[in-house]
Amino acid sequence: MAKINTQIAEALARIREKQPLIHHITNTVAIADTANLTLHLGALPIMATAAEEAAEMTAQASALVLNIGTLSSALVQSMLLAGLKANELGIPVVLDPVGAGATRLRTHTSVRLLDELGIAIVRGNEGAIGTLSGAGVKMKGVESVKGVANPAAVARTSARSWKAVVAITGKRDIVSDGKRVLGVENTHVWLQAVSGTGCLATAAIAAFAAVESNFLVATVGALAAFGLAAELAAEATGGPSSFKVALFDAIYNMTPEQLAAGARVVSL
């Protein structure tokens, strides 16, 4: 994995150098943390949600995030307008189908976004990805309580079906472009105790995808950077809230060299 570690370290360096603008249409729970994570990585966040300006803002961005965590019909409209503009201009779209499987609105919206837009990368937990890929899962709100039997196979199959890179994140992160399946082993248990860490992983993926056109590499790089920051943050903190503060500091302070040395990416 020496080659991919070099690639993802170079991507992190390019984020700091180019400061790409990332347009997030996201939920009201994670919106503030999402903006800060994007800034700390070295990119510039913009959180415009109104339908009147969504496409105009996307046109200036280097990546677009569509996150359905707190959905409304107005927000779906903005997502479609922004997504179509991104597709027209070749800007990568990253979808986070939070809670797909938990309600019909979330499942249907996710399916609609996958159908009507070209999506570059989809990140979700086993529940959301499993639901959308047709695998049998059991949800508890937006959490998956019984995962899919073979997440690597689900990631690969759904990646082929959606013509997208698919990331299933959780205790171990699995990423596939439909051919290769990679695992990212950097993580910490406290990520499960902090709200919105899945959304933050999605935001990190968008920042990497803005500067790395190999979206498998971009996704793996973002997840490794996020997981490595979590590992570093957990060392000196006594609970998930001080851990979260240290996680954001670690993202800001992470060097490409540190990422190249610390990323643990495996072939599955």
Add this chain to the structure above:
Amino acid sequence: MAKINTQIAEALARIREKQPLIHHITNTVAIADTANLTLHLGALPIMATAAEEAAEMTAQASALVLNIGTLSSALVQSMLLAGLKANELGIPVVLDPVGAGATRLRTHTSVRLLDELGIAIVRGNEGAIGTLSGAGVKMKGVESVKGVANPAAVARTSARSWKAVVAITGKRDIVSDGKRVLGVENTHVWLQAVSGTGCLATAAIAAFAAVESNFLVATVGALAAFGLAAELAAEATGGPSSFKVALFDAIYNMTPEQLAAGARVVSL
């Protein structure tokens, strides 16, 4: 109070064991902190607000929070749909009438929710509860600047009138089911310096009510756990912002034994 300390410690243990799903329809100021508090207590938060999915999400939950801190007519509609579903299924509804008394919209919405829904528990400050119970109060925005003359009597009377457990929180917390009136003495002055701590107390109440059907015990337990965490957090911090980080850590790290030993509940 030895018996109630045992009961509330057992309730905390049950939250960790059962991980109940708590559906919050809440304001955009406290929404992120509310999700984290719920997670740190051991429950699972879901923050779905759209009318299209509110009832469907509530049907999966073990408690429902209705918090009117940043109101809109769309949100009132979602609250009514979710509340009716909760009533139909016997899921406890916890109401936080933030700022009732400050504007007609907030007062009327609170009255409407109390009239049209079965509410299990109401938590507010003296201003909000005093307004809704007909006692004379003076508000400054959502804060009460001149409290009610006898909060214990107001709590008892409004609990009878609304057929609900009523908690009036502030420098000392007062809880009544219409018969007994209990006081919770765990608190810290910095809770007043952090935005949304009332909303967080309400969220804690919902997590306890999801696993403890005696709602007087559930409410007292949540307020004692929250206040005890505040006392522990204040010991090692130098201002309300580092205090808040430590408060969330303390919630996460609190053991049932710690709560049983530290809760200070008194009969009034």
Add this chain to the structure above:
Amino acid sequence: MAKINTQIAEALARIREKQPLIHHITNTVAIADTANLTLHLGALPIMATAAEEAAEMTAQASALVLNIGTLSSALVQSMLLAGLKANELGIPVVLDPVGAGATRLRTHTSVRLLDELGIAIVRGNEGAIGTLSGAGVKMKGVESVKGVANPAAVARTSARSWKAVVAITGKRDIVSDGKRVLGVENTHVWLQAVSGTGCLATAAIAAFAAVESNFLVATVGALAAFGLAAELAAEATGGPSSFKVALFDAIYNMTPEQLAAGARVVSL
């Protein structure tokens, strides 16, 4: 600058004494931090956004903030209703035109608010103020990547044109009432790495304007207090997230004496 340091220290003391109510109609990214900053300064925040209650809440407040960071047509309506009520009652209105210049919606809304309302103070970065004043700027989302050639001249000219105090904040803060131009040199580079610090500066300005009718002094005082807190916070922290926690603690703990001694205000 001995006189202005005394004036701004006295303004801070008055905030703590009078606890003015500040009504914020603001964006969903900075809303929670805005409420906490207002509380820590010693004022009381209220974040009511619904058109049904906006004017009624403003009527109780001592200052009104209009921040267009996450805009919707419903929010613009609330801003106009609240602003007209504030004008009617002589309550100072502080405008933060986040991202003016980035999309037509933001530019047009800012122009409309400046046209239809009496605005006491406008705070923005070089991109937003430069756009609205007709100077040539280049935006990247809501950030200005190429500033105006002479920000002091832009601040003075736009202050005259809008009959308002104008603050252009960034690496150095520049404030003008159309006659004098003052610079505030208290700042720290990590403010650029934290989302919403511009919005927080605006919130601080509103708290000072609620108790100090010389809006040039109020604006300079708020920016000096915020910048000084940043300087103090940076001393003991290792990244922008722990810095932000310390910044909020420093705001809460700042004494008028500390502000009088530490504020660095210069004539330009």
